[in-house]
Amino acid sequence: MRRMCVATLMGVVAACLMSCGKGGDSGNYTSPKATYETMWAAAQAGNKDAMMACFSDVCRSKIAELEKLMADMPAEMKEGEGDIAAKMMSEAKTAKCEIGAEKIDGDKATLEVTTNDKKETITFIKEGGAWKMHIKELAEMDIEQAKKMIELMKAMKGMMKGTK
Numbered sequence: 035m036r037r038m039c040v041a042t043l044m045g046v047v048a049a050c051l052m053s054c055g056k057g058g059d060s061g062n063y064t065s066p067k068a069t070y071e072t073m074w075a076a077a078q079a080g081n082k083d084a085m086m087a088c089f090s091d092v093c094r095s096k097i098a099e100l101e102k103l104m105a106d107m108p109a110e111m112k113e114g115e116g117d118i119a120a121k122m123m124s125e126a127k128t129a130k131c132e133i134g135a136e137k138i139d140g141d142k143a144t145l146e147v148t149t150n151d152k153k154e155t156i157t158f159i160k161e162g163g164a165w166k167m168h169i170k171e172l173a174e175m176d177i178e179q180a181k182k183m184i185e186l187m188k189a190m191k192g193m194m195k196g197t198k
Contacts (some may be wrong), residue, residue, distance in 0.1 A: 035115065043198065061084070061087070063164035063165050064164075065138075065165065066136050066138070066143045066145040066156070067133060067136050067145060067157040068165070069088050069157065069158065069164070069165045069166060069167060070088070070133065070145055070147070070167070072084070072088055073085050073088035073167065075125070076088070078123075078127060080123055084121075087110055088166060089162055089166055089167050089169075090131035090167065090173065091161060091169075092168040092173045093166075093169050093172050093173055094116065096173060096175055099177045100175075100177070100180075101159055103177065103180060103181060104144050122167075129131065129150060130149070130150055130151075131147060131150065132147070133145065133146070133147055134146030134147065134153075141160040142157070142158070142159055142160075143157070143158040143159075143165065144156065144158070145158065156169075157169065157170060
């Protein structure tokens with residue numbers, strides 16, 4: 035389960051960081067493409083707060099919960115993942131990508147992005163008049179279940195130490 039949480043977070047951040055926009059103004063959320071370019075500029079600058087502002091409220095909340103969960107894990111359970119966001123921002127600097135078609139339908143939209151020859155569709159929603167990236171899998175992630183699984187893993191690890 036821990037690996038699933040880490041993999042999901044890494045996938046979400048990677049998909050969002052690996053854009054190739056030209057930067058745009060900071061805080062430009064006037065279209066899905068503008069939001070994506072804003073996020074890219076923030077990632078390039080290493081500005082995590084500005085990057086996170088490009089996500090929907092629920093996604094930002096889930097990412098914060100996952101980061102806290104990761105920070106609270108015992109070192110032996112982390113398996114050297116380190117700072118996921120920093121790794122992703124570093125990778126974003128050398129990514130080869132193209133921004134494709136933008137499709138808007140009311141308060142929902144998608145943006146096609148091809149990164150290092152891998153095509154992704156990023157979903158956006160309008161919040162308070164601004165377009166924000168909204169990753170459904172992340173928004174629906176059950177953080178409490180992830181916490182329970184980590185506690186179970188800790189208990190199992192403790193039992194294994196006791197049998198040696």
